[in-house]
Amino acid sequence: MAAVLANPIARRLLRIPPSYFVFLVLLATLWIARPNMLNLNVMGIFIRQIVPLGILVLGQLVVMRVKSIDLSGGGIILLINYFISSGSFPGASLPFFVGLALATGLVIGLFNGFMVGSRRVSAVIVTLAVSIILVGLVQFLSSGNPPGDVPKLFNDLYNTKFLSVPTPVLFWILLTAAVSLLLSQTVFGRYVASVGENAEAAHFSGVPVQRTVILAHTLAGLIAAIAALVQTGSIAVGSVRVGLDLPILAVAATILGGVVFGRGDGGVWGPFFGALCFALLFVVMTVLGIDEPGKLIAQGVIILGAAIFYGVRVRAP
Amino acid sequence: MYRSLFNILSGRHTRQGLWGLPLLVALVISLWLTVQTTEFATAENLFNLVAQAMPLIIAAIGQLVVVLIGGLDLSVGSVISFTTAVLALDQPAILLIPAVFVLAAFIGLINGLAITRFNVHPIIATLSTQYIVLGITRILRPVSGGTVPEIVIGAVSGSFLGIPYPVFWGIVVILAAWKLLYGSRYGLHLFAIGGGIASGAESAARNFGVSDRRNIILAYVICSCFAAVAGVFLAGRIVSGDPNVGLLFELDTVTAVALGGTQLSGGIGSLHGTVIGALVMALLANGMNLANVSPFVQTAIKGGILLAVVGLQSRKKMGL
Numbered sequence: 196m197a198a199v200l201a202n203p204i205a206r207r208l209l210r211i212p213p214s215y216f217v218f219l220v221l222l223a224t225l226w227i228a229r230p231n232m233l234n235l236n237v238m239g240i241f242i243r244q245i246v247p248l249g250i251l252v253l254g255q256l257v258v259m260r261v262k263s264i265d266l267s268g269g270g271i272i273l274l275i276n277y278f279i280s281s282g283s284f285p286g287a288s289l290p291f292f293v294g295l296a297l298a299t300g301l302v303i304g305l306f307n308g309f310m311v312g313s314r315r316v317s318a319v320i321v322t323l324a325v326s327i328i329l330v331g332l333v334q335f336l337s338s339g340n341p342p343g344d345v346p347k348l349f350n351d352l353y354n355t356k357f358l359s360v361p362t363p364v365l366f367w368i369l370l371t372a373a374v375s376l377l378l379s380q381t382v383f384g385r386y387v388a389s390v391g392e393n394a395e396a397a398h399f400s401g402v403p404v405q406r407t408v409i410l411a412h413t414l415a416g417l418i419a420a421i422a423a424l425v426q427t428g429s430i431a432v433g434s435v436r437v438g439l440d441l442p443i444l445a446v447a448a449t450i451l452g453g454v455v456f457g458r459g460d461g462g463v464w465g466p467f468f469g470a471l472c473f474a475l476l477f478v479v480m481t482v483l484g485i486d487e488p489g490k491l492i493a494q495g496v497i498i499l500g501a502a503i504f505y506g507v508r509v510r511a512p
Numbered sequence: 513m514y515r516s517l518f519n520i521l522s523g524r525h526t527r528q529g530l531w532g533l534p535l536l537v538a539l540v541i542s543l544w545l546t547v548q549t550t551e552f553a554t555a556e557n558l559f560n561l562v563a564q565a566m567p568l569i570i571a572a573i574g575q576l577v578v579v580l581i582g583g584l585d586l587s588v589g590s591v592i593s594f595t596t597a598v599l600a601l602d603q604p605a606i607l608l609i610p611a612v613f614v615l616a617a618f619i620g621l622i623n624g625l626a627i628t629r630f631n632v633h634p635i636i637a638t639l640s641t642q643y644i645v646l647g648i649t650r651i652l653r654p655v656s657g658g659t660v661p662e663i664v665i666g667a668v669s670g671s672f673l674g675i676p677y678p679v680f681w682g683i684v685v686i687l688a689a690w691k692l693l694y695g696s697r698y699g700l701h702l703f704a705i706g707g708g709i710a711s712g713a714e715s716a717a718r719n720f721g722v723s724d725r726r727n728i729i730l731a732y733v734i735c736s737c738f739a740a741v742a743g744v745f746l747a748g749r750i751v752s753g754d755p756n757v758g759l760l761f762e763l764d765t766v767t768a769v770a771l772g773g774t775q776l777s778g779g780i781g782s783l784h785g786t787v788i789g790a791l792v793m794a795l796l797a798n799g800m801n802l803a804n805v806s807p808f809v810q811t812a813i814k815g816g817i818l819l820a821v822v823g824l825q826s827r828k829k830m831g832l
Contacts, residue, residue, distance in 0.1 A: 242564075246663065262830075310823060314823050315826065315827050317829050320766065324763070324815040324816070324817075324822075327811055327812070327815040328815035331810075331811035335808035335812065337807050405830075456633060456832065488646075488654075489649060490645050494640075495640040498636060498639065498643070499636075499641070499644070502636045502637065505631075505632075506632050
């Protein structure tokens with residue numbers, strides 16, 4: 196094993212994010228099982244469905260680059276969905292809802308960042324606790340029943356197409372490119388990379404570690420709010436269950452994309468393909484007739500497999 | 513005398529963590545419930561309370577073992593659900609009960625191996641096994657149903673000399689855990705490894721000849737086995753297999769452990785603190801039920817407690 200890992204070619208291969216391999220394997224599986232599904236229209240619909248996940252991944256990626264994690268996305272999505280669908284703001288316009296959503300995400304993200312960065316509480320605990328508090332509150336406010344309808348404009352926007360590509364997909368790609376630029380071209384991006392590499396060394400080099408972590412969490416909260424808006428547009432109704440499994444999937448897609456707590460060779464596009472993998476995975480599993488429990492098992496196996504892949508790579512000489 | 517009392521209440525200069533304060537909180541809540549409601553201070557309600565608290569106490573002790581070495585086991589809840597599902601498989605008890613523990617130990621082994629051999633972060637490793645085990649549980653039993661063996665039901669619901677069996681379960685489990693943590697070489701090693709990890713010297717214990725890898729793997733196996741005991745107890749209480757019975761148990765156990773003064777960064781904590789923490793949680797649930805608080809709000813309050821308790825702990829490491 197060790198000899199194989201020391202081989203230069205094997206080491207080069209291990210640096211490629213697993214998501215690319217998995218994506219190719221899934222594509223091949225689908226091609227063998229249902230060749231007729233591989234056209235732009237069908238694929239566009241499937242990919243459009245996972246845009247909320249894809250957007251959430253962008254936030255997850257930033258926090259995981261600073262060795263943190265954000266599992267509060269489910270709560271944020273549920274809360275924003277409740278705001279929009281419950282009718283608590285009658286006659287409110289689209290800009291108002293977008294502003295409200297972004298403000299909600301900002302506040303929750305800032306809180307997460309403060310707890311993780313300043314209070315130094317374990318990020319898993321903080322974000323999970325925040326999530327269950329939000330979920331509990333939303334379910335209480337709506338007494339366990341789906342709240343109501345979403346203004347029609349949301350779904351109309353979601354269904355538009357631009358040059359035969361669904362707008363949400365285009366939006367996702369643009370947002371990914373923006374995050375990619377943010378991480379590669381700005382000072383903040385450099386800070387994120389250095390904090391993830393070695394927080395102590397970063398601190399002694401004059402990097403504001405605490406501020407970077409807080410900002411990363413705030414950004415993740417904002418991005419989760421955007422994901423919530425897209426998710427709300429996609430289901431077009433209020434729900435008390437929507438998006439609860441998204442944070443875990445986002446973690447899985449990010450790890451699959453080669454970004455594991457700190458060091459990330461996957462950049463932003465590795466996790467992008469990680470999210471695409473889940474789009475294909477759900478299609479393949481539906482085609483093969485595997486239902487809910489099988490999907491749970493597949494999620495777990497993928498997270499564990501990708502993390503082991505990474506762990507082996509770290510230990511390679 | 514006053515000094516040691518102060519130390520207990522502040523949790524300073526101690527390896528046991530802050531457990532005096534939660535005990536006070538528990539006493540205050542009980543007193544308040546006794547005054548406020550007529551039903552609380554009856555023998556029936558108190559025995560009921562013990563039975564309600566028992567699964568959490570058992571599972572939290574397992575979580576404590578893992579937390580002491582600076583880890584976290586998020587698969588506890590699904591192991592509990594899985595245990596009830598396996599017990600309701602309609603096979604003879606002599607087969608099912610050993611099978612439950614073998615399977616739980618195997619899940620713990622996977623966790624431990626992934627963490628020690630493959631460098632996977634404990635949270636990621638146990639998160640993925642949580643999903644895998646949950647999926648298998650849903651395949652075994654999509655909705656709650658089936659019947660568990662008679663002997664399991666009998667072991668939970670009977671009483672001896674007017675004292676219900678759950679009380680004996682508690683005594684046995686706590687004594688066993690006491691022996692494990694405070695009366696064995698293994699317990700000493702747990703504190704040694706955790707203390708090293710908490711202070712940033714991850715190889716400290718290894719340098720003194722304590723095999724950290726083997727002990728860490730064993731800790732996860734023990735945690736899963738305690739979760740399985742909790743699962744057997746719960747299966748006896750609900751008489752059937754239920755894929756959702758362990759839902760949120762992983763967070764409840766972490767809350768109970770942290771509430772009992774155990775530091776999540778490892779090395780500092782105590783068995784009595786954890787038991788008290790679990791009792792406080794049960795008392796709160798009992799009180800909120802008596803006060804007719806909505807279950808959704810109860811979940812939110814539990815999350816708030818977790819946030820508050822863990823937020824008050826200080827540690828060096830940032831992030832995960």
